[in-house]
Amino acid sequence: MDGKILAASSKHTKPVDRVFQYGTAGFRMKANLLDSVVFRVGLVAALRSRKLGGQTIGVMITASHNPPEDNGVKLVDPMGEMLENSWEAYSTELANARDEDLLKVYKSLEEKLKINGETTARVIYARDTRASGPALVRALVDALDATGTEYTDYKLLTTPQLHYLTRCTNTEGTPQSYGDVSEKGYYEKLSEAFVRAMKGKKTVGAVTVDCANGVGGPKLHELVKYLKKGSEGGVDIKIINDDVLKAESLNHECGADFVKTKQRAPPTSKAGNNERCCSLDGDADRIIYYFNDPEHGFRLLDGDKIATLAASFIGDLAREARLAEELKIGVVQTAYANGASTKYVEKSLGLPVVCTPTGVKWLHHAATKFDVGVYFEANGHGTVVFSPQALKAFHTKEPESPAQAAALNTLRALADLINQTVGDALSDMLLVETILAHKAWTPREWDLTYVDLPNRLVRVEVKNRNLFKTTDAERKLVEPQGLQEQIDALVSKVRDGRSFARASGTEDAVRVYAEAVTRGEADDLASKVAGLCRQEGVGS
Ligand code: NG1
Numbered sequence: 339m340d341g342k343i344l345a346a347s348s349k350h351t352k353p354v355d356r357v358f359q360y361g362t363a364g365f366r367m368k369a370n371l372l373d374s375v376v377f378r379v380g381l382v383a384a385l386r387s388r389k390l391g392g393q394t395i396g397v398m399i400t401a402s403h404n405p406p407e408d409n410g411v412k413l414v415d416p417m418g419e420m421l422e423n424s425w426e427a428y429s430t431e432l433a434n435a436r437d438e439d440l441l442k443v444y445k446s447l448e449e450k451l452k453i454n455g456e457t458t459a460r461v462i463y464a465r466d467t468r469a470s471g472p473a474l475v476r477a478l479v480d481a482l483d484a485t486g487t488e489y490t491d492y493k494l495l496t497t498p499q500l501h502y503l504t505r506c507t508n509t510e511g512t513p514q515s516y517g518d519v520s521e522k523g524y525y526e527k528l529s530e531a532f533v534r535a536m537k538g539k540k541t542v543g544a545v546t547v548d549c550a551n552g553v554g555g556p557k558l559h560e561l562v563k564y565l566k567k568g569s570e571g572g573v574d575i576k577i578i579n580d581d582v583l584k585a586e587s588l589n590h591e592c593g594a595d596f597v598k599t600k601q602r603a604p605p606t607s608k609a610g611n612n613e614r615c616c617s618l619d620g621d622a623d624r625i626i627y628y629f630n631d632p633e634h635g636f637r638l639l640d641g642d643k644i645a646t647l648a649a650s651f652i653g654d655l656a657r658e659a660r661l662a663e664e665l666k667i668g669v670v671q672t673a674y675a676n677g678a679s680t681k682y683v684e685k686s687l688g689l690p691v692v693c694t695p696t697g698v699k700w701l702h703h704a705a706t707k708f709d710v711g712v713y714f715e716a717n718g719h720g721t722v723v724f725s726p727q728a729l730k731a732f733h734t735k736e737p738e739s740p741a742q743a744a745a746l747n748t749l750r751a752l753a754d755l756i757n758q759t760v761g762d763a764l765s766d767m768l769l770v771e772t773i774l775a776h777k778a779w780t781p782r783e784w785d786l787t788y789v790d791l792p793n794r795l796v797r798v799e800v801k802n803r804n805l806f807k808t809t810d811a812e813r814k815l816v817e818p819q820g821l822q823e824q825i826d827a828l829v830s831k832v833r834d835g836r837s838f839a840r841a842s843g844t845e846d847a848v849r850v851y852a853e854a855v856t857r858g859e860a861d862d863l864a865s866k867v868a869g870l871c872r873q874e875g876v877g878s
């Protein structure tokens with residue numbers, strides 16, 4: 339095997355002056371820099387699978403909402419979760435090894451982690467629609483061949499579909515089986531659960547879905563075929579921005595990130611006033627909703643609004659099913675959640691809120707501490723996870739009334755509809771559509787549940803973002819010294835003010851967030867805090 343690894347690695351040499359880091363979204367950068375990284379991620383996948391006794395590891399080649407010329411790669415653990423933390427460091431180590439040291443570093447990891455080289459390694463992989471994908475897949479396959487790994491190529495998939503398949507593969511034939519191990523199995527599971535959850539109800543009007551010209555487009559077309567078979571069209575889906583042949587159109591003036599940051603609909607959207615729209619990102623693991631209100635203009639229904647909608651609906655069902663006492667329901671957010679949403683969950687819904695650092699793995703982990711854990715980043719990445727106790731209760735609770743039986747039935751359907759492995763734009767969309775159908779709500783009624791505090795997110799370029807160290811789920815700076823006190827002083831002058839600064843995990847920048855009672859105060863606070871950070875970040 340050693341000779342094979344050496345021979346293969348000589349085809350995938352590392353750019354000498356580059357330092358790579360496995361961050362919150364795996365490795366992500368300009369695609370032309372990724373060849374050696376993907377090859378080495380293949381080596382890590384083989385090691386990880388062997389370490390876990392030959393369980394299957396997922397590898398996804400995507401750069402999500404980034405521009406078309408970027409790409410990226412991330413690893414998926416056996417139950418469909420994000421890669422375990424300590425292995426991010428091993429991946430980083432291997433990605434940065436000099437070509438001549440690569441085998442030595444690989445062997446030392448094998449030894450340090452007590453990995454049996456005889457165990458069969460298993461990997462499944464897929465990619466999004468980027469032009470650079472096929473070449474990067476070849477680099478991955480070279481590593482899998484060199485390490486004697488068994489693998490399956492799932493070609494084009496959304497990121498959440500690969501997470502789904504990883505879990506299905508590892509649970510096949512066990513009582514924990516998560517579904518049929520095929521793309522078809524994914525559509526069947528979602529569409530069947532959707533029909534059960536909808537109970538013959540219909541949503542008000544159509545939903546326009548912007549697929550960011552990414553892999554979500556063809557996959558949503560496929561899903562719609564299955565939905566039509568079952569539900570006679572309980573939801574009317576209009577698909578836009580589904581061109582995957584024009585490479586340069588990916589995430590260009592469309593997609594979840596565009597809509598969220600620009601606070602406007604993609605120019606290609608023809609939806610009229612009060613018509614529901616949503617946007618996926620390039621690999622369909624994020625979704626946000628929006629609509630045009632004739633009085634107030636563009637209205638965004640972001641991850642916070644999806645989380646509160648889901649928490650309120652599931653909370654009501656749990657009460658109707660008489661499970662509210664025995665099941666702990668909670669919402670997990672990051673510091674970027676709008677303060678109004680946090681207040682709404684705690685005060686109006688009466689549910690606890692936990693705040694974690696940025697990055698879905700932290701949210702997911704915190705959500706599993708609840709029986710029903712609703713987690714979303716404000717940018718639309720999230721899902722709802724159910725504990726084994728919750729799933730058992732949904733199936734074994736004896737209903738004492740037809741209403742209770744109906745609530746239990748809907749809860750069981752939701753547990754199948756909602757992707758338990760990771761945030762999934764297609765599954766989340768069906769969840770939102772289900773809830774709106776049950777409540778017979780237009781987007782306007784959903785929007786009116788609470789009013790967002792005006793807020794501003796500013797990106798500050800600094801020389802060294804690592805100078806900015808935080809605590810308290812990134813809400814407070816401990817370094818540079820004294821900066822937090824200055825921020826606190828600014829915040830105290832503003833009504834309902836809140837502001838924090840943290841180093842981005844994906845870009846060379848510091849992000850400053852501020853919110854306040856008025857737009858003017860929020861903007862002013864953000865620009866003053868950004869000014870302080872800029873000063874601190876200079877010269878170091
Ligand atoms: P960073 O760059 O660490 O702020 C961004 C998003 C995260 C998450 C990651 C991964 C914001 C403020 N931050 O992280 O929520 O989605 O990218 O894609 O949106």
Ligand code: ZN
Binds near residue numbers: 403620624
């Ligand atoms: Zn994404």
